[in-house]
Amino acid sequence: MKKFYIAKSRRIRATPYTSRIEKQGLSSYTVYNHMLLPTGFNESLEDDYHHLKKYVQVWDVAAERQVEISGQDSSKLVQLMTCRDLSNSKDGRCYYCPIIDENGGLINDPVVLRHNKEKWWLSIADSDVILYAKGLAIGYKLKVKITEPNVDIFAVQGPKSYALMEKILGHEITKLKFFDFRYFDFKGSKHLIARSGWSKQGGYEIYVEDTKSGLLLYDHLFDHGKEFNVKPGYPNAIERIESALLSCGNDFDNNDNPFECGFDKYTNIDSDVEFIGKDALKNIKSKDIAKKLMGIMIDVNFIDMSSSIEIKDLNNTIIGEVRSGIYSPTFKKVIGICMINLPFYRDFKECNVVVNENICEAKLCELPFI
């Protein structure tokens, strides 16, 4: 498959770590929130996958931008934007929150950090949530301040992340529970650290506000992480598809609703809270959903995903589409995330997918794969 270069410009923002990862052997980028997000280094995706599952990696994920919403109406605005009931949310906790529009269509799926009831960060996937927030705040005349602060996340992921972070930051960091966050000291600077990340291999995300100290910490992790075999990395497509960590824009978009994506437990239509799209979602819930995200295993050893790929049943009827796919060394075939139409998502039929111009046999399954 022919490869193409990425044209850089100020509009596709570099991160504070860009010059470092390019020296560390970076080979490819994607663009995410108008920013460079690494997608590969000199070693193969598969080698990096095995390394991630065994050791520890440091990832430049500064493209996970923050939308800061503060002020006396900030809790109201954040709740308006998400179908998840945040009325019992706590300071210092992260919440995975689908953001939806008036039709119940998905706009984004950020991790929402509640600093306190008048200061929230939405750690967003790839769409300009800040513009939605600004439009709503203006229209509803809310007393809020909405900004994109200078916060550049890097992640420390993998089973050895705990030992590495303990070595650098002390024993306290190991007590941080999953999806909790708080500030930790590194050589006199405070860094917000959450136990979270875009893998299921465990680890932390460091929300760097003090860039100079953050770069020092980044370098320190490599200088002192040799015993844990630390390497640079990136959200790994094999690991994330096996774990069914959904990707906004890949696996779902504004034409899909939370029920179709399996976000039922984050879609609290029976709660008392007011949010946009609640009536639309109640209406959707009263019927069968039109389509459903599922897994698919395809009998082939390579796939190139640059747009959706049709899935047909054995009668040649289109039953859905593959939206993300990758060869899995664990399953020894291509696995993917697909959207399957009603009524085909009800029984897991055999199906066919045309990959690399060949008709390939495939099977649907529930998510996640692992």
Added chain:
Amino acid sequence: MKKFYIAKSRRIRATPYTSRIEKQGLSSYTVYNHMLLPTGFNESLEDDYHHLKKYVQVWDVAAERQVEISGQDSSKLVQLMTCRDLSNSKDGRCYYCPIIDENGGLINDPVVLRHNKEKWWLSIADSDVILYAKGLAIGYKLKVKITEPNVDIFAVQGPKSYALMEKILGHEITKLKFFDFRYFDFKGSKHLIARSGWSKQGGYEIYVEDTKSGLLLYDHLFDHGKEFNVKPGYPNAIERIESALLSCGNDFDNNDNPFECGFDKYTNIDSDVEFIGKDALKNIKSKDIAKKLMGIMIDVNFIDMSSSIEIKDLNNTIIGEVRSGIYSPTFKKVIGICMINLPFYRDFKECNVVVNENICEAKLCELPFI
């Protein structure tokens, strides 16, 4: 300068023309509105620049997405979003309209197409204007429908574009005035065509709604355009900087206001119309602007722009930053678009810019260069 590959995925959408341009010798992409936008072919940027100024090119600019706003409150919503007075706008006309937020900060600079007073298209630069529109519509409870229709623009640009389009579509097309649009017939299908485009070399943009017919027209232009030396192309960085066609995200962003960017004639703060940020802009206008977009000529023959580059005066004081830059074969040096701080934009001092690790002499000038 090391080059990096772009990682494709469904999230970075292909256009209907992607498979064609890749066969035609594409070498690099940028990402624009979550879509692939070509930035180079096998021939050099400079060769393509000379060709554009002499002949005709067909460009895949489907990444210029449309935000369709229709319904009884659509005129009200479009006017709320832009500081340009649209009260005397006419059906079938295009309007260049800065979109601003409550602080007067720029969000986008679309070409707005008025189909009629209840149907508008915003042909947007690179930010999710649809989310701003949705937020405002919900908050203000406006009776509108907001969608991203399946419209995939390709442009025909260059001095020979008139002759080529006349050959294919007939004499009527030559009567279309600059920034007018209407539907033209091609083999039984109607295509909205505007006399517009992201160059100053003249030409048209075809807003393809009927994909099949649009692809036929795309191919037809190449099949029948040999006598005009037609080639595939893309918005050419040399031509657009010489002409000072500003690029949202490169030359300005949400921290800049329309007065700082020279959009005074599109910023109608003394009109009677209501728009967001009007009070903020009145306040800004009552003082000196904090910074101003200008041109810069740098005595060097190559620049790599991946983020802003500081500009210093001869006393080593930072006076601004270069935001876009390219070697111009016309001026035989690097030219750029830069933001210069108060009071330095008042007198066009000699200055210095560090390019490729060398201190280079530079001069400020007014825009455009040509």
